Amino acid sequence: MPLTPPAPRELLHLRDIELRGWKRADGLYDIEAHLKDTKSYAFENDDRGIIAPGEPLHGMWLRLTVREDMEIVAAEAASDHTPYGICPGAAPNFARLAGLKIGPGFNRAVAERVGGVQGCTHLRELLGQMATVAYQTLYPIRAAKEQEEAARRAAAGEPPPRKKPGLVGTCIAYAPDSPVTLARWPWLKEPAAGE
Structure with a gap:
């Protein structure tokens, strides 16, 4: 463990986030996230009754389909577990992310399309990490193309950009x-x- 040993403690809350970057057969890329929140104890929930230890309070999925240039061509969200029955109603709004480009101004554009009452805090929180995973997924592909372009420019006697x-x-x-x-x-x- 890279951190110093902790003081004696008891686990109360666990948030697991899984992020994956996929290359699709059609040349596009899927960036997927799954968020799950659980507690180590049972508690009462107004909409769901008793939530047992280890039962998800939040269980949410988000997929961004992106092009190599980091433009989102499709977005899909699903909420399997939520604290309130109304929460899954935000998931369809995440389709509004289609057309955004991951890069400068991304967070502002996300807030305009799915911010506040138009979206879900937990799904929005995933988007920053998903943007990083998109960069990590596509970086080797984009870097190889940059190297090819640099070699082409050098062979043609053109200066590098x-x-x-x-x-x-x-x-x-x-x-x-x-x-x-x-x-x-x-x-x-x-x-x-x-x-």
């Missing part, structure tokens, strides 16, 4: 001056005075 990659500045590894960034995109290195 000098646009700052979107990853730069997103974490410590991709800080503009990190050794990782400068090894990958050496043209980002600012020349020292007198160079």
Whole structure:
């Protein structure tokens, strides 16, 4: 365990989230999430009566079908377990995510389409993680195409593009001056005075 040993404690709540990235036979990609909340004790619920230990309070699914360019072409949600009978009514609204592109402005666009009373807090919370899984799923494919394009440009004697990659500045590894960034995109290195 990478954390320090905990103080004596008792488990009360468990949230399991599973995320998967799939390549489909039709060339599209499915990013799927499943969220399940359980308690270690029985409790009373106004709509469902007694919820037993380990019985899901929340059991929700979300699938984004995306193109290689990260555009969502379809979205589907389902709520198998919810605390209130009205909750599954939000699931169809997640189809409104079709047409959005995962990238800058994604969270704002999600809020416009399924924010507040139009959606479900738990399903919306999955979307940030799903965006990350979409990047992780498609990164090797997109990077290979970038390398092919760079090789084509080099063979044609064309200069490489000098646009700052979107990853730069997103974490410590991709800080503009990190050794990782400068090894990958050496043209980002600012020349020292007198160079």
